Amino acid sequence: MHARKALLAIPLVVGLVACGTGSDGDTGGTGGGKKPVEAAPGTEVTVADVGLGSILVDGQGRTLYAFTKDKEATSNCDAECIAVWPALTSPSPAAAGRGVEKSLLREARQPGGAVQVTYGDWPLYYYVGDMAPGDVNGQGLDGEWFAVSPDGKLVRKSA
Numbered sequence: 375m376h377a378r379k380a381l382l383a384i385p386l387v388v389g390l391v392a393c394g395t396g397s398d399g400d401t402g403g404t405g406g407g408k409k410p411v412e413a414a415p416g417t418e419v420t421v422a423d424v425g426l427g428s429i430l431v432d433g434q435g436r437t438l439y440a441f442t443k444d445k446e447a448t449s450n451c452d453a454e455c456i457a458v459w460p461a462l463t464s465p466s467p468a469a470a471g472r473g474v475e476k477s478l479l480r481e482a483r484q485p486g487g488a489v490q491v492t493y494g495d496w497p498l499y500y501y502v503g504d505m506a507p508g509d510v511n512g513q514g515l516d517g518e519w520f521a522v523s524p525d526g527k528l529v530r531k532s533a
Contacts, residue, residue: 417464419479419491419498420471424508426529428473429521430493432500435507438462440496440528442518447482449490449497459512459519462491462498478526494526 419438422431430438441459443450451459461484462468468491470476478494490497501512501519512519513533520528 418469418471419462419474419493421473421524422508424510424521425533426510426513426521426531428524429510429529430474430498430524431507432462433471436500437504437508437510437512437521438493438498439501439512439519440493440522441499442520442528444497445495447480447492447495447497449482449484451497451499458502459499460502461488462500463488464491465489473524475524475526493522496522496526496528498522 417433419430419432421428422435422437424437432438439459441449441451441455449461451461464481467481468479470479474493480492481489482492482497484490484497492498499519501515503509503511510521510533513521514530520530523529
């Protein structure tokens, strides 16, 4: 696990810059002084077809993931985790795009006050190792991170 974190150090810095995060924001108690990736106001969660099948992505086509340790729309991703898996947060409710079940798209206030976009019972995250729309480099990592299908279930196929 420590070797993986060391290998992610360079992509982490690049990923945080590429995803528009800054070092002056607060994660709302999720630590590190790094601000989670934020969806722009009016952003939408939509569906894209990739090698895994149909999965949830943001309006720019970036893959959205769920963490198997999360329960009932509550994030269990600590400061170390959120540095690699930035939460999808939004200052306004995210819109349901093509293929998304509007009734499953919600938001949940996390410990520390951050409002995270959820789908069904899954808080949604990005992976800093995904550099371009359609990347699924986080799929299946540590057996705990998976893309989410439009029906709200985890996609457990290999990338």
